[in-house]
Amino acid sequence: TELRQRLNRQRGPLGLRLINALTSAIEDDMIAAGEALPPEREFAEELGVSRSTLRQCLEQLAEDGLIETRRGAGHFVARRILKPVTRLTGFTDDMVSRGIQPVSKILEKTIMPVPPDTAFRTALPLGTPVFVLVRLRLAGDEILAYERSIVPVTSVGEDYDGTGSLYGRMDKHGGRPKRILQSMRAVEAGPEIAEHLKVKPSTAVLMIRRIGYGAHGVAVEDAISWYRGDRYDYVAEING
Numbered sequence: 001t002e003l004r005q006r007l008n009r010q011r012g013p014l015g016l017r018l019i020n021a022l023t024s025a026i027e028d029d030m031i032a033a034g035e036a037l038p039p040e041r042e043f044a045e046e047l048g049v050s051r052s053t054l055r056q057c058l059e060q061l062a063e064d065g066l067i068e069t070r071r072g073a074g075h076f077v078a079r080r081i082l083k084p085v086t087r088l089t090g091f092t093d094d095m096v097s098r099g100i101q102p103v104s105k106i107l108e109k110t111i112m113p114v115p116p117d118t119a120f121r122t123a124l125p126l127g128t129p130v131f132v133l134v135r136l137r138l139a140g141d142e143i144l145a146y147e148r149s150i151v152p153v154t155s156v157g158e159d160y161d162g163t164g165s166l167y168g169r170m171d172k173h174g175g176r177p178k179r180i181l182q183s184m185r186a187v188e189a190g191p192e193i194a195e196h197l198k199v200k201p202s203t204a205v206l207m208i209r210r211i212g213y214g215a216h217g218v219a220v221e222d223a224i225s226w227y228r229g230d231r232y233d234y235v236a237e238i239n240g
């Protein structure tokens with residue numbers, strides 16, 4: 001098979017060759033995202049390696065986020081989300097447009113006077129009532145991000161309970177952001193973020209800050225998110 005040829009083209013110890021061969025097969029889409037790998041015994045035979053060598057290699061690939069192991073169901077190539085940086089969308093929009101069921105777990109929702117650091121970033125007057133919403137964002141049962149959004153209460157209404165799409169809710173009140181400033185940075189997940197995202201501490205994650213401005217240039221969102229680095233590719237078209 002082609003996979004076996006890839007394996008034979010590599011140099012070095014067998015375990016490493018196997019990891020490289022499978023990694024390149026996944027990266028070249030030879031094995032597509034979401035696809036199941038053959039059952040271990042069959043797969044080991046196809047590759048001409050022992051089951052224990054294969055298993056070690058699969059463990060490594062799972063740790064690197066390239067495959068997912070689901071108990072009782074086997075190994076699957078992980079799905080990555082390609083997100084264009086050039087379109088202003090929210091999490092729910094992104095998921096729905098991909099045919100994925102967005103799920104959110106609300107970890108905190110509070111109304112309070114705007115925290116000083118947010119006031120400085122957004123120029124909202126001190127004392128402005130804001131809604132602080134901390135959510136875990138999932139695709140089905142898969143955790144993708146941990147996110148804290150701060151929005152003026154006037155943008156969502158006092159009776160907002162934090163469920164559903166925040167941007168959808170804003171559309172019906174003050175309006176969702178029309179323009180955003182966003183920065184993305186690679187950081188190591190600290191213990192708290194690692195716990196929320198269910199990754200090992202020190203795993204690389206994307207920390208994204210977003211400040212959204214409404215129709216009149218007034219800030220309507222101050223958000224900070226940690227997206228799983230093994231699930232997200234931010235892509236941009238850049239013209240020279």
Ligand code: 16G
Nearest residue numbers: 090091092149165166167168208223
């Ligand atoms: C995205 C935004 C976040 C916004 C949320 C609204 C990034 C990095 N962050 O996650 O700022 O609050 O979408 O999503 O893109 P919702 O409409 O599904 O609640």
